[in-house]
Amino acid sequence: MTTVRAMTLADVDGSAALMAEQPLWQRYQISQAKAARYLADLLARGEQGLVASGEEGIQGLAVHSWQTFGDFGYLRILAAWPGQGWGGRLLAEVEGACADKGVPALFLLCSDFNIRAQDFYRHHGYAQVGRLAQWIRPDIDELIFTKRIEKGRASDGGL
Numbered sequence: 806m807t808t809v810r811a812m813t814l815a816d817v818d819g820s821a822a823l824m825a826e827q828p829l830w831q832r833y834q835i836s837q838a839k840a841a842r843y844l845a846d847l848l849a850r851g852e853q854g855l856v857a858s859g860e861e862g863i864q865g866l867a868v869h870s871w872q873t874f875g876d877f878g879y880l881r882i883l884a885a886w887p888g889q890g891w892g893g894r895l896l897a898e899v900e901g902a903c904a905d906k907g908v909p910a911l912f913l914l915c916s917d918f919n920i921r922a923q924d925f926y927r928h929h930g931y932a933q934v935g936r937l938a939q940w941i942r943p944d945i946d947e948l949i950f951t952k953r954i955e956k957g958r959a960s961d962g963g964l
Contacts, residue, residue, distance in 0.1 A: 812854025865891035
């Protein structure tokens with residue numbers, strides 16, 4: 806049975822393997838070794854990680870931080886195998902953690918070419934509020950999405 810729980814350093818290799826196998830991360834030239842170093846560094850500096858984990862190994866992961874944009878949260882990574890529901894479950898867990906901490910909104914970046922992810926975030930109440938041209942790679946724009954988070958629940962729409 807797969808459950809969502811806090812990510813530990815012991816989860817880094819399995820999480821990095823999931824990232825390295827997905828076309829999105831391959832487009833950013835993220836190898837398993839590079840993903841493992843990145844995830845370990847994020848956890849070491851205090852970012853919050855969650856994994857969907859079970860007998861099949863890591864099925865999804867999310868990494869977020871508190872107060873990245875002023876008092877707002879930032880969803881840095883959301884990766885899961887499509888069609889299994891773990892992306893939505895992990896996103897709900899992150900939103901719930903933000904609500905519990907009194908974080909008023911959550912921001913994230915989404916690749917301009919990743920239409921499936923854009924639709925996913927819109928379906929979950931996120932609104933696109935900006936674009937960062939060639940932010941990470943010269944051939945990709947990053948779209949800025951946000952959702953206001955109210956204490957105890959997430960609300961629809963942007964800021």
